Amino acid sequence: MSISMSPTTLRRLIVISLVMLWEALPRAGVIPELFLPSLSSTIAAGWNEAGEYGHALAVTLYEVAISMVFACGGGILAGAIVGSLPRPRVLIMPMISSIYAVPLVILYPVFTVWLGIGSESKIAFAAIYGFLPTMLSVAAGIQTIDPQLVLAARSMGATLSQRLVRVIIPAAIPTVLSGLRVGGALVIVGVVVSEMLISSAGIGYLISRYRTILDSPHVFAGVLLVLAMAIAFNAAIKWIERKASIWRTGTHAGRSATDDIPAAMQPAT
Amino acid sequence: MAGTLGVKAARIAIVVTMFAVWEMLSRTGIVNPRLLPSASDTLATLWELLQRASVRNDLAVTASEVLTAFVLAVPCGALIGFAIAENRYFAEVVKPLLFFAFSIPKSIFLPMFILVFGVGFSQKVGFGFFSTIFIVIMSTTTAVESVKVDYLTVARSYGATPLQTAFRVYLPSMLPVLLEALRISMIFNLTGVILAEMYASRDGIGHQIATWGENFQMKQLLAGVLMIAVIAMTFNELVRSVETRCSHWRT
């Protein structure tokens, strides 16, 4: 193509014009405010109810944090164990990836019956939602650790625990970070979705409530808040991954963990 | 081979054990049977549900939404994905935007679909489409890029026309990847549609499950969950077996 603009510039132009259209089209009445409130009214809505949004954000963040401990912590541990032992891995992994085909949202009503509509049900649901893909991702990643490194350690007389602590764990760090990224993103999805479905607090609940009264600006303000949360999380993980980049060459020779998006590992919705 | 047979048997044993534990927990009252109906009760309810016209109707509605969304999303996504793979410039402009779109939770846009479409068929299909199209785009791009340049160079050096290259090099090379892409896209699609149904809908199996949950009808709820799980996993495994058959030559 003979366009002489650099791709980055074009992309930025596209984004900027989209933002401007977001403001202009609803104001001009081309798109009804109900469908797409202008950017300014969205921000105004969020600003006016900042306290309410802040409180909801706190609830959501709390649920996300706790769920992450279970989902990421558990997923990384389980993935590491299953990934390093050939027999359990061959046995269990295909079963786990089969479960991945099931829309796990259908479990949420079960949790609301068992645990009520408060934070517990959301944490339980989001923890499971994030656990499975994390475990899959970490188990797969563990297998990419260069076995020669372990052999070299053995030849130097390293005991089992020395091999684990001084070789396997450091070599697994890129994998672990990747698992954190996957698990965390999915935990956020899980928490917000469950809040939207049945809840009494949290950002998802707020979004739903405003939707039922057709208050688009407030709905969109909530959506923006969730997006901001997701972006912040992603950026934080990328920062950590960059800092830890020296370790990357222990597995996929130099390839960035964020460049790979194994399709099966990404947020379902 | 003896190895895989033993593994399959072990897996079946694990599943059977889980059902047995479930049954035991409920029947002995360790877990309140009202909260956790026994496995046998659930299976019996499942059987009964499958006979019910309303449930069958719900399943049909969901299936039609899923298929419609799929039929719409796949060609659109494939076209865009193909364009990205073939055109460097387009790719460089669009890929970061796509990665971004991919990394944000799309379920939060569900209320928007309701504001625009109201509650009904188009809302659910729309959201299903939205959930699926991104993964289709990415998978198509990956699939096209996965065709090794070497193969294409060989074809070209023997004078293959674009059509011949498409059918004799691209297609066989991409087939396993495409199948996998379709399978994963379907998973995303199903998840999106069911979520939309659970959130705001008048029919569909997702809505029914949400209703059973609201009314504390645990037997039906668990039966419904089991039903969807089995359907989803069966479909998944079917496509996977076709995939394996087609990809025996892959390294």
Added chain:
Amino acid sequence: MQPLANITPLKPASRAGAIQASHVGQIFKTSTQDVVALSDVSLEVKPGRFVVLVGPSGCGKSTLLMMMAGLRQQTSGTILINDAPIPQPDPNRVGVVFQEPSLFPWLTAEENVEFPLALRGVAKSERRAKAQDALKLVGLEGFGRRHPHELSGGMKQRVSIARGMVQDPPVLLMDEPFAALDEQTRMTMGDELLRIWAATGKTVMFVTHSLTEAVYLADEVLVMSARPGRIVDHLTISLPRPRTYEMLSGDTFGTLRDRIWRHIRKSA
């Protein structure tokens, strides 16, 4: 990198060990059949000798080396290093260098060399000093702070050799250490290795499938047959030391190499 004359040896040629293998056999059991990798292998390496084991691919030479390193147990026969068996790796007795340098990417070069000492809980200052000596020996003084990804293939392999030698073991086992390097680097590394060997006087058992490398480096060459591996010939390399490239085109070299090749071709 240091020129030849300025290298201080780690220690004067005093630490050298003997390798003895008697009637060693190795059978691998797979789910379908038993594979006889090695069949009745006996050899002896006197202290301070540089012995090369050469043979076709799959003949079991690497397996034999693994057993000498204590990484694998033989199914029959005995292996003695310095008159004692070696049931598990013993870096005090045996240093191992593999084809892949296998340096830990998150450690610097000198931290990699220190690794065996760190495993043993040796104090930091002592570790550092020994690692520095080892790096100097392999000609990498001043490169200690680099990470593996900043080093070339040949340099990485040198670090790997330094690591194998940091505990001053009497025996050094090397499993095709230069196979992954390009030909020119291989030739340079071969000379480097001979220099290091001359400076330290260790016993070296070197595995390769390159006939030229075998004749160029060795005091003695042991030729193995194809699987099941057996020693089919034992040559003494009568070329004077230090070895030079001119010898490569000489008659003696050619004769020796031909002899090895004839054995390998016959048994393959």
